[in-house]
Amino acid sequence: MKNKPDSPVGDDWHSLRETLLTSEERAAIDVKIALLGEIINARQLSGMTQKELEIASGVKQPVIARLERGSTDPQLSTVIKVLAPLGKTLAIVPLNQKVQ
DSSP states (O other), X not given: OOOOTTOTTOSSHHHHHHHHSOHHHHHHHHXXXXXXXXXXXHXXXXXXXXXXXXXXXXXXXXXXXXXXXXXXXXXXXXXXXXXXXXXXXXXXXXXXXXXX
16 A cells, blocks of 8 residues: 655655665665575575574574574674574675675
């Protein structure tokens, strides 16, 4: 259901996002979404269940589930532990460089 044109909320998520969030907040959300998407995709492509990833990484399955749902802000060490068995790691790149 679309909002009325004069609605203060706007017609879509993008306009609401632009109104409510600073550019820094939008950038942080975009990075988090990209990271979580990469973890989920890598786990699924590897054929691992969350339980198998728990065994391989030492990170408890409920923590992995919350991480994948985006309902937690995990510590960097937790992210690195989860990525390692998936054959991934983090990299720091200049902001103007696109990551492939």
